[in-house]
Amino acid sequence: MAHHPSDSGLRLKVEHIKKYFGTFPAVDDVSFEVRHGEVMAIIGPNGAGKTTVFNVLSGHMKPTSGHIYLDNVDIAGQKPHKVARLGIGRAFQTTNIFPSLTVLENVLSAVHTANRHTYRVWGLSERSVRKEAEHLLSLVNLTEHHGFPAGALSHGDQRALEIALALATSPKVLLLDEPTAGMSPYETQQTVELVRRIVAAQGLTVVLSEHDMEVVFGLADRITVMEAGRVLARGTPQEIRENPAVQRAYLGE
């Protein structure tokens, strides 16, 4: 892993990422930066390449070329478990949940797994594991549901549980793929508040992809707009709203 000259305040620096499927450039020279504690939204029409960027960031796909610096260490091309250990967590769409275990058991198991992967000599005591799990449940507002089988939770609560599982690894950067997809307006609002809460409480840096523009404008400090594998625009929500190219290509007004 090569080191990059230090940029203070930067958490994540994505440089000239390309991902080809055969000869098709799904991601074609994408660069962006995310600072400590910032929420970055990646938006763009269907097929723009957002999911592919996420897969490359989490190590589920190897980029064809380019660099991904997490705190100045290039992690591009590392395997998912290595990337997770280095500090990039990803909340999946409920695929990591054990439906027959209780909500608390799911989180306990995630904290245990994360604990096994740290290089601490003694590990956490059983009591600290439980405290950490309870803390995570309260962060995502699932304390009252701790004894439910996870599979019995509503869709919105299952997504919240997935976020708790991702937080169990104490990530520096949390990736959220379409966190409000398929949610009711109420669940969407709860999710926006949840993301705000974990950013404030954990000093977390978040990269999210999202189709709901209200969610994007309600959460993002900065936005990267993709179109056909490339970056069309980058900026604050205000700058993106006022960008004529974005309005033409995406916001459709």
Ligand SMILES: Nc1ncnc2c1ncn2[C@@H]1O[C@H](COP(=O)(O)OP(=O)(O)OP(=O)(O)O)[C@@H](O)[C@H]1O
């Ligand atoms: N494994 C793959 N093999 C071949 N082509 C792929 C593969 N994965 C994605 N693509 C193509 O790459 C392009 C970008 O897809 P991607 O899923 O990253 O877009 P997206 O912005 O996430 O879209 P959506 O908003 O619909 O989820 C699309 O044209 C897609 O068909």
